[in-house]
Amino acid sequence: MTSAAVQDAPVKASPFFEEKVLWVKHWTDRLFSFGLSRPESFRFRSGEFVMIGLPGEDGGKPVLRAYSIASPSWAEELEFFSIKVEDGPLTSRLQKIQPGDTVLLGKKPTGTLVLDALKGGKRLFLIGTGTGLAPWLSVARDPEAFSRFEKVIVCHGVREVDELAYRDFYTADIHDDPLVGDEAKAQLSYYPTVTRQPFERQGRFTDLINSGRLFRDLGLDGEKFNADEDRIMLCGSMDFIKDMGALIESHGLIEGSNAEPGDYVLERAFVG
Structure with missing residues (x-):
């Protein structure tokens, strides 16, 4: 050559x-x-x-x-x-x-934790543990989330109180967001829980859901997910994803994807 x-x-x-x-x-x-x-x-x-x-x-x-x-x-x-x-x-x-x-x-973002992968409904639950909060920081600032759902509920589970990163953002700062501030005031709920320290709410999401407390705390009708109205996104550890997916499906919800939107989605490509 x-x-x-x-x-x-x-x-x-x-x-x-x-x-x-x-x-x-x-x-x-x-x-x-x-x-x-x-x-x-x-x-x-x-x-x-x-x-x-x-x-x-x-x-x-x-x-x-x-x-x-x-x-x-x-x-x-x-x-x-x-x-x-x-x-x-x-x-x-x-x-x-x-x-x-x-x-x-x-150069090639991808994933299933997107609104396109969910069917329409009334309530959008964004449930994550640890750094599994990250995609909800994106979705909860998307105007489409508030136009498609009457309520957007961000659920964040951590081990210790100081791990509730972005707590101030969800309780106050998002209300000043130039695009979704007014919608967030009216439609967004923030639901934190801690497992290893005293806090206003303690326990794993599976326990809070099985006991019905999550629904009571949020002032929702019934004590289980409603397959006709509730849509859910999940992000966290593999064990969390597995346990939550099984629990959600026991309530009658069906997993969705980019190709076929459903009642709930999770990210299988990575964890956390």
């Missing part, structure tokens, strides 16, 4: 954008959020996830993980909510990022 042929060989396009870190917020020693610049060509539906990563050390392959996009589809920047794993291949490094650093961003 001649040197000219080598020079003319096409350069393979990278599957990633290289985006700048705009800000970092550490909630606890286990949780943090960060914002990235958004490429002009990057499009996604609220609730989707994308691959996030850092270049490999010593010239190795990039280290990547799937992350739900926590900002709404119309936002000018991209927000993410992450755990910190001391020995994690990615988060052990990602938790140390600073504004101005570069993070790899995948």
Whole structure:
């Protein structure tokens, strides 16, 4: 092969954008959020996830993980909510990022935690544990959520009280949102629960649902999900997804997908 042929060989396009870190917020020693610049060509539906990563050390392959996009589809920047794993291949490094650093961003967002995958109804339950709150930060700021449903109920379960990241956002700040502030005041409910510390509400979601307390606390008719009116999204650990999916189906709801909308959806491609 001649040197000219080598020079003319096409350069393979990278599957990633290289985006700048705009800000970092550490909630606890286990949780943090960060914002990235958004490429002009990057499009996604609220609730989707994308691959996030850092270049490999010593010239190795990039280290990547799937992350739900926590900002709404119309936002000018991209927000993410992450755990910190001391020995994690990615988060052990990602938790140390600073504004101005570069993070790899995948070019193809995808996922099933989107409004398109649900049939119409009256109430939308967004139920997540830990960083499984992330997609609800996107969906709950999407005007379509409030136009399609009379009530939007964000349910967040954590182990300790200080892990209720974004609590102030759901109880106050979202009311000042330029697009959905008025709708959030009238239609949004925030339902936090803690499992390992005293709190106004304690217990796992499966127990709160089985006992009927979740429905009583929210002032809803009946003490189980209504397959005709309730639509549900789930995000959290694999055990949480498995247990909640079985419980929801015992109430008569059917899982949906992008190809065939249903009564509830979960994300099988990744956890948390």
